[in-house]
Structure formats: structure tokens, C-alpha cells
Amino acid sequence: MEWRDTGTVLATRKHGETSAIVEVFTAEHGRHTGVVRGGVSRKIKAVLQPGSHVSVAWRARLEDHLGAFTIEPVKSRAALMGDRLQLGALNAVTAMLVQTLPERESHPYLYADSEALFDRIGQGDDWPMAYLHWELALLEELGYGLDLSRCAVTGSREDLAYVSPRTGRAVGRAAAGEWADRLLPLPHCLLGQSPYFASEVTQGLTMTGHFLEKLMNDLGDRPLPPARQRFLDLLSR
Numbered sequence: 001m002e003w004r005d006t007g008t009v010l011a012t013r014k015h016g017e018t019s020a021i022v023e024v025f026t027a028e029h030g031r032h033t034g035v036v037r038g039g040v041s042r043k044i045k046a047v048l049q050p051g052s053h054v055s056v057a058w059r060a061r062l063e064d065h066l067g068a069f070t071i072e073p074v075k076s077r078a079a080l081m082g083d084r085l086q087l088g089a090l091n092a093v094t095a096m097l098v099q100t101l102p103e104r105e106s107h108p109y110l111y112a113d114s115e116a117l118f119d120r121i122g123q124g125d126d127w128p129m130a131y132l133h134w135e136l137a138l139l140e141e142l143g144y145g146l147d148l149s150r151c152a153v154t155g156s157r158e159d160l161a162y163v164s165p166r167t168g169r170a171v172g173r174a175a176a177g178e179w180a181d182r183l184l185p186l187p188h189c190l191l192g193q194s195p196y197f198a199s200e201v202t203q204g205l206t207m208t209g210h211f212l213e214k215l216m217n218d219l220g221d222r223p224l225p226p227a228r229q230r231f232l233d234l235l236s237r
Helices: 080-083 084-100 107-120 127-141 173-182 199-219 226-237
Strands: 002-013 019-026 030-038 051-057 067-073 159-162 171-172
Touching: 002 030, 002 084, 002 107, 019 107, 030 051, 030 080, 030 171, 080 084, 084 107, 084 199, 084 226, 107 127, 107 171, 127 199, 159 173, 159 199, 171 173
Parallel strands: 030 067
Antiparallel strands: 002 019, 002 051, 019 030, 051 067, 159 171
């Protein structure tokens, strides 16, 4: 069994004395794991850093075997490692993909969104907004998409202010009434009604975090990866 693809390294861990087990999010084969012989050597170690965009060939005797990777660099994202917030975002994305995606299942739209985000991190002051949109795309891809287009109660598109924590649907300010304190705030930046504010992105990530926790519970009562919370902590400063 053999295939070739491109993707981004998500995680690497040592395997034996000289090899490494590497997880890669690929364009056509989804999140896939394989062994890289000599993966702990100084020459290849830099290529296997999370976030590195690579060309990968996988080979195994049978399809359900772990198999071996041959990996070559395409694009380094090492520049992000010089900034704590940017590195925090990269680590959050890679950790979320490892925790949520089933192995060997293709997700071409999420792959395209993820690659676009990796390239967007650090570009301009408002790039955290792209991260928030990426979490919404992740929820959508995995069947937990939110409907922020109109009020779930009245059907109106005006004055949307909240999100139902149960259904993920938007609720208008007037329709919320006495239930407002039980709903999640809907940041205006997601409605195109305000300029970029880091505080609103943090508020939006609190909202997406609620639904990501529901997703993780349904996947087997798993916690959200600590890397995501570290990124939120850095952003809130």
C-alpha cells in the first residue's frame, strides 16, 4: 500500500531509539499517522515540527498497518515560534485537529481552511479573527455548526445578541427577554457590525469553546487540549 500527499505536521513523538511517530493532516487522506525512520536526527527534526508544511509518502504492507512516512519540507513556519501569541495559535490549531479529527478520514474543506489559517497567523493585527472563524468551521465540519444568520424565536435578522447554548442558534435581544442571562453572548464582530477587538474575539472563543466541549464529550468525554486554553490566556492579555 502506498500514497503521496501534502499536509501539515500536527504532532511528533519519539519511537524507539532513532525513529519518530508523526501525525500529519493531509489534503486527501485526512489526519494520518506513520513512522519516520531516523526522525530524531538533527537534520530531519526541524522538518517534523508542528506546523511544518510537508510533502509526504506513506507505505505499508497492509492498509490497516501503521506504515512508514518519507517526509520532505515544503514550507517552514518556524517564524511563528518567535512570537508567543502566534506560536500559541499554531499549537492550539494542531492540538485541536489531533483531538477532534478521526484518523484517515478526508476533510478537504477543513484542510483548506486550516492551511489558510496557518498562513494567516501573524499577518496584520486582526489575524485572531481568522482563528475564531476557523473554530466555527471546525464545528461545522464535525456536525456542530452554529446558525448565526437569524433569530431562532422570531426569524428576524436584526439585533442578534445571543446564542442558545443548547441549539447553537442566534437569538435576538428582544426575543431573549428574561432568558438572556442563560444565553451565550454573540460578539458583533461575527455579524460584521464592528471593527476588530481582541476582547470580542475572546468572547467569541468562549462561545465556540462551549460547543467544542460538547463535541469532546460526545467523542468520549475528552477534555479540550490545554494548548487552546493557553492561547486564550495569551489573547486575553
